[in-house]
Amino acid sequence: MNSVHQLDELVKEYLLFRGFINTFRAFEQENKTDKDKSFQADKIIDELSSYISNSDINGLLEYWQYLHIRYFSRLDGRFFGSVKKFETCLLRYYLVYATQHKRKDKIVEFFDTFGAELNGNPEWTKWFGLPFSKNPVSDPNFEPFFTKQWLDTFTVSLHNFLNAIFQNMPLPSLLCFNIDRLHRQTLQNEIKDLHRVIENLKSELETGDHEISTLKQKVARSEHATGYRRRRALSMVEHKEKNSNGVERLSAPSSRAKNQVSASVPVSRSVTPSKQHDAGSVNSNHNNKASQSPRSLPEERAISPISEYTFDEEDEGELQDDDETFIINSQELYLRHTSGITLAKFSCEGSLIASCDADNLVKIWSDSGESPGLEINNHEYNILSMEWESRSDKFLFFGTDERIIRMYNQESKSVVHEFQMEERLPRVNQICCSPAEPVFACSGSDVKIRRDNPGTGSAAGSSATSSALVSWDIKTMSIQGTFWLDTPSKSHAVPIETIKFNHNGKMLVTGDKTGYIRIFDIRKLSPIMEWNISSASSTINANKVGSGIVCSTLFSFDENSIYVVDESGQFSQCTLSFPFPTTFRKRTVSASSSRSTNSTATNVIGNNTNSNDNSNRGLSHLAPPPRAPMVAFSPDTEHLVCVGGTGGCEGMIYQTSNGEQVQSLASHSQSLTSVDWSATTGNAILTASTDGTLRLTKITKSELNH
Known part of the structure; x- marks a missing residue:
């Protein structure tokens, strides 16, 4: 029906073209007094409202009768009840409008004219008392009809009813054409x-x-x-x-x-x-040569x-050798960043990857290419830590140097909440989410952590004066517990370097720069037990090996042991069968790996320890997190991948049972800054480098090693 006006103009144009002047004038005159209003429901409602505003009850009923004859009488019988209700509401609106504008004479005139007809109708019984009500607006019998909601409901319903009629009318051939x-x-x-x-x-x-x-x-x-x-x-x-x-x-x-x-x-x-x-x-006779x-x-x-x-x-x-532990199916190199990578993480389900570079640009992407990927610009602060929510791929957490932890929803592409740390803990160094509960833990400190003296195994390499482990409840968005790591002298504190939950999220293990390992009850956030790997190693061997600076801690798959890797590449396993770790086995992952890991961990914060190594040049402009994840374990904790190779440019896979190297991954052009192992299927390893590249290695376990 929207083309009726356009068609009218075409008809008038045709009449003028044919010279039918009288017909044209008659058509134009009837068009001005068109009661159908070009089949536009809003104009018909305006016409009815004009009769009500002028208190013209006869004109109102006459126009309604025209609509009834022209349209309503042609409807199916089941719609007659609706037409009668619209007529009743229209008359009630006439009385309400007259009452609002103090036209009592029109109300009396209405009942004098139609009282005999409406008498005996139960829908109008109480309305005969309207002229005698002192305040109809507050009268319970009439109060609902004086509200704007009732008028809007009636108007919209009538508008929709008329539109439905016009849309289902049989159209003439000209209009259909x-x-x-x-x-x-x-x-x-x-x-x-x-x-x-x-x-x-x-x-x-x-x-x-x-x-x-x-x-x-x-x-x-x-x-x-x-x-x-x-x-x-x-x-x-x-x-x-x-x-x-x-x-x-x-x-x-x-x-x-x-x-x-x-x-x-x-x-x-x-x-x-x-x-x-x-x-x-x-051979001995030099006869066979190949x-x-x-x-x-x-x-x-x-x-x-x-x-x-x-x-x-x-x-x-x-x-490919037959006796390899893993079969490498593919190694894909991604150039998604223009500056050095500082953090790279698989999501919980392993379908997404989050990577952050030195410009604090975070990208969320998939190697399958199904999604175009997201970019999150964080120019107002530096990102120090990053972690996916452990129960879905929906949320990603960012820890900053402005005491803010942002919770980002990758589905809605927005920050849904900001957690505020205490003022004396502006740096959020590490974040870890519980695999079973809506809880996450983080470590915070007050100032930037220095690593210019990494080999001391003491707090001398840190300038922090306050440090704490904080647990948060994601449902209530509030702090669940806080454990302060301040020393008795209060002159310095040692921030936590690594946090990992056990399988049910009831406990977590942490490691700090002095070599202390602590196991916490997450409900009370109090240490269940603690020990120092430096002290434990010296009791077994008088010649101390390793730096004592914890790089990674993790519960073993059976949770009877704690795996520890220090900054020098020393791998340790501590059995938890006794109140204190009396059983302590220590293995060197690899001499070359140890040196590379140590060198890389130092270079990550901008200190190039080997000026002759061209592969490590250009790192001083980076401002990465206090502890980049240089070690990642397989889901069954039987293997780990860490930074190794010449200049720390390769990922090395080791076996946790004996500390032996079993595989090496393709090398990057510069030092690695982060590694991760997919926790869901264990069939993918991610390595990130200071040259801005990310390499995704797809692996399967060799059947000979099952």
Whole structure:
């Protein structure tokens, strides 16, 4: 019915074109006195309201009778009751309006005219007392009808009723033709818009195909050039050793060459480096000679943020040993940040990843590419800690240096709450969420923690004067408990470096810079037991090994032990069978790993201990958290991944039962700043670097090691 006015204009135009002047004038005159109001419900209601405001009861009933004959009488019989109710409400509104404007004569006139007709109707019995009521507005019989709510309800109901009638009326052919024409015009506009979208998509597709073709050409050229250079270098080494020794000694050169290949190929999809086989063997008579050339893979693959390269079975057999603990299915490199990564975490369900860089830009993304990802800018404060809520992927917590803990809802893309720490605890150093209850714990301190003296194992390396462990209730958004770590002298305090809950969230274990391990009852937030790993190690071995600065603590899978890794890479296991940790086994994870871990942990806060190591240059501009997560355990705690390799650029997997290295991951170009192991399935490891890259390694456990 919205096109009635447009159609009227077309009819008038046609009458003028045909010269039907008298017909045109008659049509225009009737159009001005149109009682149908071009089938617009709001105009019909305005017409009824004008009769009421003028107290014209005869005109009101006459117009209502016209509507009844024109429309209401043609309705199905089941709607007659609704029409009668609308008529009753319309007459009551007439009386209410007259009462509000003190037109008592019109009220008396109404009952004089229609009293005999309404007498005996139970719906009007009490209304005969309206002229005699002193204050109808407060009279219980009439009070509801003087409210704005009643008038609005009546008006809206009548409006909807009239619209429903007009929309279901049989239309004349001319009006149907015009509606069809407008509909076709709308469809044509939509089709044109879709054509434009299709053309834009085709253009983008052609551009993408061109870029893919260019990249493939670059990869092919690089593979050819790299393979030629390495084969030539290998042949020169083999020729030199053959001439000097009179026999072919190919094992060492081939091994070195293959190691070089393995170290320089950070591919997006690769397999685990295998044990190096001799490229040739020499028997006693020098009769049987065999050699095997190392396979070369282009380094350009490392620049691809999301890409996979598949290998045939021959390649996988060459690069993957059968006795490896894990099978690496893919290693994908992501370039999502423009500055060094400070924190990177898997979500509870492992479907999302949160990463934070030195510019305090947090990104929430998925390796599957199903969601476009979120960006959270935090320019007003520095993010020191980050943790996902442990029961879903909905909430992410940020700890800052302005005593604020923000609770971010990644579904609504907004901060839903801010937790305020005490004024003397502005720095939120660590956050850990309970896996079973809506509770999280955090450690706070008052000033920046210095790590310029990490090897002392004392508080000398920290300038904090106040430190505490605080537990929060997420439901009530309030503090549940506080445990202060102030020393008796009150001159300094040692902030907590690591916090981990047990499986049911009833207990948590913490570690600090002095080497103290404490197990807390989360309900009372009081220590159940505590010990110092430095003291425990000195009672077993007079020659103290390790820094005593706790880097990571965790309950074992059976919760009979506590795993501890200190800053120097020393791995310890403490059995909880006795009131005090009398059973204390200590293992060095790896000498190279220890040095790399220690160096990396120092470099993370901007102190480059090795000026000759080019891979660690450029770290001094970062302002990362007080303790980046350099160690992560598998869900069953049978393995751990930590920072290792030359310059701390690789992730190393160790076995917790004996401390032996079982696997190494692809290297980054600069030192790692954070590692994480997916806690849900355990099939993904995340490594982050100061060069702004993140590497996601998908693994499966070898069947030979089940």
